Amino acid sequence: MANRDELVIIRGARSGDAAAQLALGKLYLFGGASLPQNMPTALHWLCRAATQGVEEAWQLIGANIPFEVAQPARAQALQWFVRAAQEGIPAAVRVLAQLRRVDAAPPAAAGQGRKAAVPAAAQRAAPSPSLEVPASVPEAWRALEGEQDADQDELLRLRTLAAQGGDRDAQLALGLHLARMNSEGDRLESSSGTVNFKRALRWLAQAGEQGLADAWFAMSRIYIRPEFSQRSASEAHACLERAADMGHSGAQLECGIHAWRARRGAEDNDVRAVFWLQKAAAQGSVEAQQALERISPAPPPAGWADPLLPLLTRDILSSQPLLAARIELAAMFRLTRAEALLLDVKAADQGHCLVVDIRASYGRSKRRLVLVRTAAERQKLDRIVRLFELVDVDMEGNYRQRLYRLKSWLGADMMAAA
Numbered sequence: 001m002a003n004r005d006e007l008v009i010i011r012g013a014r015s016g017d018a019a020a021q022l023a024l025g026k027l028y029l030f031g032g033a034s035l036p037q038n039m040p041t042a043l044h045w046l047c048r049a050a051t052q053g054v055e056e057a058w059q060l061i062g063a064n065i066p067f068e069v070a071q072p073a074r075a076q077a078l079q080w081f082v083r084a085a086q087e088g089i090p091a092a093v094r095v096l097a098q099l100r101r102v103d104a105a106p107p108a109a110a111g112q113g114r115k116a117a118v119p120a121a122a123q124r125a126a127p128s129p130s131l132e133v134p135a136s137v138p139e140a141w142r143a144l145e146g147e148q149d150a151d152q153d154e155l156l157r158l159r160t161l162a163a164q165g166g167d168r169d170a171q172l173a174l175g176l177h178l179a180r181m182n183s184e185g186d187r188l189e190s191s192s193g194t195v196n197f198k199r200a201l202r203w204l205a206q207a208g209e210q211g212l213a214d215a216w217f218a219m220s221r222i223y224i225r226p227e228f229s230q231r232s233a234s235e236a237h238a239c240l241e242r243a244a245d246m247g248h249s250g251a252q253l254e255c256g257i258h259a260w261r262a263r264r265g266a267e268d269n270d271v272r273a274v275f276w277l278q279k280a281a282a283q284g285s286v287e288a289q290q291a292l293e294r295i296s297p298a299p300p301p302a303g304w305a306d307p308l309l310p311l312l313t314r315d316i317l318s319s320q321p322l323l324a325a326r327i328e329l330a331a332m333f334r335l336t337r338a339e340a341l342l343l344d345v346k347a348a349d350q351g352h353c354l355v356v357d358i359r360a361s362y363g364r365s366k367r368r369l370v371l372v373r374t375a376a377e378r379q380k381l382d383r384i385v386r387l388f389e390l391v392d393v394d395m396e397g398n399y400r401q402r403l404y405r406l407k408s409w410l411g412a413d414m415m416a417a418a
Contacts, residue, residue: 004346004389006035013045015275015351021049022057029064039069047076051245058083062092070095076242079209138162141170163203168210175204176218183214184250185221197228208239213246220251244276252280253288260295267367270295274353274369296353296371304337305330311410320409322396325384327406332377333370338362341402345388349381361399 006027012020025046031037043065049057061077062084070077078099084092141158144150156177162170172183179200180188201219208215216239222228223236237258243251256276263269274295280288305327312324330340333354342358357367372378396402 007346008385008389011349011351013048016279017351018049018052018054021045021052022054025049025057025060029060039065040073043069043073043077047073047080048245050080059087059089062087062089062095064091065095067095067098070099074099075205075209079211137165138167138170141167145173163206166210168207168212168215171203171207171210172212172215172218175200175202175207175215178203179218179222181218181221183218185218195227197222197225198230208242211246213243213248213251216240216243216246217248217251244279247279247283249280249283249285249288252276252283253285253291256280256288256291260291270369271350271353271355274371275350278352278371292371296369299334299370303331303334305335305340308410316409320405321387322391323402323405323409325387328380329384332380335370336365337403337406338365338399341406342399346385349385354381 009020009023009027013024022045025042025044025048027035028038028042028045043061046057046061046065050061058080061080065077065081070081078096081092081096081099085096137158141155141162144155144158159170159174159177163174176183177200178196180193180195182188201222204215204219204222208219220236220239220243223230223232223239225231240251240254240258244255253276256273256279258273259269259276260273263273274292277288277292277295281292308327309331312327317324325345326340326343329335329343329345330337333356335343335356339356339358342361343356348355348357352372354370354372355367356370358365359367372381397405
């Protein structure tokens, strides 16, 4: 089980903090105080940190992740091995060469008919060798793409050449053309020609590996198509999460809604749902904002703890720091008195929200989520969490003792009014 410091890092990583993702990746890469070494998990968190621009993350990937771990996660990790190899990291050069040899191997040599363990999305992500094309081709393709009366045959020829030359926008456009869909995953009924989902996935995966979230989102749409022979809900969700991680608002909304609907399968799915919905809402998604308001309604304008804040004198702050902190939490997040006094503050903090769950000590209560809505709330909560990390909470006693202490320090009359 993770210790207290590691739990803080885990919460930060899950909330999207790049530094915490790097730190968690290192813990799993080398082994922590209580976390075992786990290379696949280390690769996952280092890739997420690298996606947010942390150079040390992809350097660690290139220097430490072996081929056996990299191969199953090829679609996620390839770009970081490429970058590390370009920087001259020897281990990255070796792994990259191995990955490319597997890509170039004929189907029979890859397993003699045995089903590969690599996810389908990763298998189809293997890019063809890029062709040397004139630099003017991508420019010509873009120019023709913008013309309403463009020659479609010439447009397709230039788009294909640009895609083969490694132009990610052309790869995305070609993949969508082959799937006969738009970037939202809607079928283009007016489009002529035969749908070829397998070829579409190949080009979309190459565009996705070059950082286009739209490509991963389109792949998720293909994998849930009932007419696709390799339809896979798990592959669709993996691609959807990849798009969401890269900032695709629609994917974030879908991930949030999916997690919320699956909350009975795993209790922390509601926390994950709120995480994705907040990301989508921050990008202007009205549907995500409405979902958040249903999950965690806006707090009332005033609460029982508000009149108590002026009574938190220097004497109380120094002699009863945890009590004062709980009153601050109650005022900030509109907690009930029982919630404020019984909440396990460190376990409740999930970065983007507070899990208020005191059912073990107060049977009449219900588990609920409270959103951390502003930077000011986040700063105050960080300060309070650090306080609880430094002080032994056993000194607080049970609920009766905490309630007695609250009444004793702040006065029965004021408590009755509150």
